[in-house]
Amino acid sequence: xxxxxxxxxxxxxxxxxxxxxxxxxxxxxxxxxxxxxxxxxxxxxxxxxxxxxxxxxxxxxxxxxxxxxxxxxxxxxxxxxxxxxxxxxxxxxxxxxxxxxxxxxxxxxxxxxxxxxxxxxxxxxxxxxxxxxxxxxxxxxxxxxxxxxxxxxxxxxxxxxxxxxxxxxxxxxxxxxxxxxxxxxxxxxxxxxxxxxxxxxxxxxxxxxxxxxxxxxxxxxxxxxxxxxxxxxxxxxxxxxxxxxxxxxxxxxxxxxxxxxxxxxxxxxxxxxxxxxxxxxxxxxxxxxxxxxxxxxxxxxxxxxxxxxxxxxxxxxxxxxxxxxxxxxxxxx
Numbered sequence: 001x002x003x004x005x006x007x008x009x010x011x012x013x014x015x016x017x018x019x020x021x022x023x024x025x026x027x028x029x030x031x032x033x034x035x036x037x038x039x040x041x042x043x044x045x046x047x048x049x050x051x052x053x054x055x056x057x058x059x060x061x062x063x064x065x066x067x068x069x070x071x072x073x074x075x076x077x078x079x080x081x082x083x084x085x086x087x088x089x090x091x092x093x094x095x096x097x098x099x100x101x102x103x104x105x106x107x108x109x110x111x112x113x114x115x116x117x118x119x120x121x122x123x124x125x126x127x128x129x130x131x132x133x134x135x136x137x138x139x140x141x142x143x144x145x146x147x148x149x150x151x152x153x154x155x156x157x158x159x160x161x162x163x164x165x166x167x168x169x170x171x172x173x174x175x176x177x178x179x180x181x182x183x184x185x186x187x188x189x190x191x192x193x194x195x196x197x198x199x200x201x202x203x204x205x206x207x208x209x210x211x212x213x214x215x216x217x218x219x220x221x222x223x224x225x226x227x228x229x230x231x232x233x234x235x236x237x238x239x240x241x242x243x244x245x246x247x248x249x250x251x252x253x254x255x256x257x258x259x260x261x262x263x264x265x266x267x268x269x270x271x272x273x274x275x276x277x278x279x280x281x282x283x284x285x286x287x288x289x290x291x292x293x294x295x296x297x298x299x300x301x302x303x304x305x306x307x308x309x310x311x312x313x314x315x316x317x318x319x320x321x322x323x324x325x326x327x328x329x330x331x332x333x
Contacts, residue, residue, distance in 0.1 A: 018102075018104065020102050020103070020104050020105075021102030022106045022119075023097060024040075024053065024107075026068075026110045027060050029062075036111075036112055037053070047120060047123060053078050054080070058089065058092040068080045082319045083317065083319060087315070097185055102178070106119060118210055121208055122208065125208065134170050172194055179203070184197060190311075245298075250295060257284075
C-alpha cells in the first residue's frame with residue numbers, strides 16, 4: 001500500500017508543471033522597473049510553466065524597493081531579496097541564484113537591454129536538453145563606439161587567455177537548469193566573474209544570437225573605470241597569463257640588456273667608441289624600473305585576491321527576504 005502511494009505521489013510530481021524562476025538584480029532602476037515587469041509578465045503568461053520573479057535589490061537609493069513592494073501586493077509570484085547594502089551585480093546575482101527554486105532559472109537585467117521576449121527561445125533550448133542557454137549579442141545598440149570596441153577586445157582576450165571556453169560577446173542573460181544552478185551555488189569565491197563561472201561548471205551549453213537594445217530609461221551604472229576593474233577581475237580570476245607575460249617581459253628585458261652590454265663592450269674595445277653617458281643610463285633605469293613596478297603590480301593583483309579569500313567573509317547579507325508564493329511549500333499559481 002505504501003509503495004503504491006509513493007508511486008502515485010511520484011507520478012503527480014512528474015506531471016506537475018515545471019517552475020521557472022526569473023532572477024533580476026536591480027540597483028536604482030526605478031525609472032524602468034514597471035515597464036520591465038509588464039513586458040516580462042506578458043511573456044511569462046504565455047509559457048506553459050509556473051513562474052516566479054525574484055528581484056534582488058542591491059542597495060538601491062531610489063524608489064526601486066518601494067516599486068517592488070507594490071508589485072508584490074498585487075502579484076503573489078513576485079519575491080524580493082533586499083541586501084543590506086550595494087554588494088555589486090555579481091554578488092546580487094549570486095544571492096538570487098541561492099534563493100531560486102525553479103526547475104529552470106533565468107538571469108536577466110532590468111534595464112530592458114536584454115529583451116524578455118527572448119525567454120521562450122531559451123526555454124525551448126532547455127527543453128531540448130541543454131543545461132545552459134546563453135544569449136550572445138550580435139549588436140550593442142545605444143552604446144558608444146569606445147565602449148563597443150573595448151568590450152569586443154575584452155571578450156576576445158578573455159576567450160583566448162582563459163583555461164576554459166568563455167563565449168564571446170555574451171553577458172549574464174541566460175537560462176540555467178536546476179543542476180547547473182546547484183553546481184554554481186557551490187562556488188563561494190569572493191571575487192566572482194559570473195561569466196567565467198557559468199562556463200566553468202561545464203554541462204551542455206548552447207548560445208542564441210540576439211540584438212541588444214538601448215537602455216529604456218536611466219543611465220548605465222558602470223563607469224569606464226569600473227569596467228576596467230571588472231575586466232581585471234575576469235582576467236585574474238580565470239587565467240594566469242598576466243603572470244606569464246610578466247615573466248616573459250622580464251626574460252626579454254634581461255636578454256636585451258645582455259646583448260646591448262655586449263655591443264658596448266665590443267664597440268669600445270675594437271673601435272674605441274665612447275660609452276654613452278647620462279641619457280642612456282637614465283632611459284635604461286626608467287625602463288627597468290617600469291618593468292619591475294608593472295610585474296609587482298601584477299603579483300599584487302593576485303595576492304590581493306588571495307588575501308580577500310582568506311578572510312572567508314559571507315558573500316552578502318540579507319536585510320529582508322520575501323519569497324513568492326510559488327517558492328513556498330504550499331504556493332500554487
